[in-house]
Amino acid sequence: MKEIFERRSIRKYTSEKVEAEKIKKIVKAGFAAPSCGNQRISHFIIIRDKEILNSIADIHGYAEALREADTAIAVCANLEEELYEGFWVQDCAAAAENILTEAVYLGLGAVWLGVHPKERIIKEVNSILELPEKVKTLSLIALGYPAEEKEASDRYIEAKVHFDKW
Numbered sequence: 142m143k144e145i146f147e148r149r150s151i152r153k154y155t156s157e158k159v160e161a162e163k164i165k166k167i168v169k170a171g172f173a174a175p176s177c178g179n180q181r182i183s184h185f186i187i188i189r190d191k192e193i194l195n196s197i198a199d200i201h202g203y204a205e206a207l208r209e210a211d212t213a214i215a216v217c218a219n220l221e222e223e224l225y226e227g228f229w230v231q232d233c234a235a236a237a238e239n240i241l242t243e244a245v246y247l248g249l250g251a252v253w254l255g256v257h258p259k260e261r262i263i264k265e266v267n268s269i270l271e272l273p274e275k276v277k278t279l280s281l282i283a284l285g286y287p288a289e290e291k292e293a294s295d296r297y298i299e300a301k302v303h304f305d306k307w
């Protein structure tokens with residue numbers, strides 16, 4: 142699937158708005174991800190408010206991309222819905238990767254901005270997004286029409302592929 146290999150972290154965006162239909166498709170891709178025992182505890186916060194985007198950039202340290210991004214999607218888990226303890230991280234990571242891949246398919250640029258497990262960032266993002274206590278954020282995905290180009294990746298390393306045993 143070419144989108145997997147074409148995906149790169151895009152941190153510069155044009156001022157073009159991302160259409161609401163594209164955001165919906167991207168979020169649908171997030172929901173399509175596998176989850177532990179099909180617990181489906183992921184929630185997605187679509188952030189388009191410039192003040193919120195900038196205030197997350199202010200506290201994060203590695204999220205300057207949010208200042209130019211049209212939208213960010215916070216990939217969260219509601220632990221009230223948790224059936225299989227601790228697996229929320231993997232569930233949300235699968236959703237985040239689907240979001241990134243769908244963004245490429247739709248001609249958008251995106252970057253994964255880590256939140257979990259950085260305690261300070263978790264706390265500050267929780268406060269900015271007014272999350273209930275049981276909601277945890279894995280990452281934010283900044284999105285927009287790309288204003289930079291990057292080569293597709295070929296990172297296959299034969300020496301890291303093991304057959305049957307290490």
Ligand SMILES: Cc1cc2nc3c(=O)[nH]c(=O)nc-3n(C[C@H](O)[C@H](O)[C@H](O)COP(=O)(O)O)c2cc1C
Nearest residue numbers: 148149150151152203204206252253254255291294
């Ligand atoms: C768990 C995780 C956390 C990341 N956090 C950040 C981040 O906070 N800021 C950022 O600019 N990029 C972040 N990235 C993107 C990586 O820096 C990027 O994927 C890596 O350098 C490889 O480059 P590529 O995405 O262009 O292939 C993160 C990626 C992952 C998977």
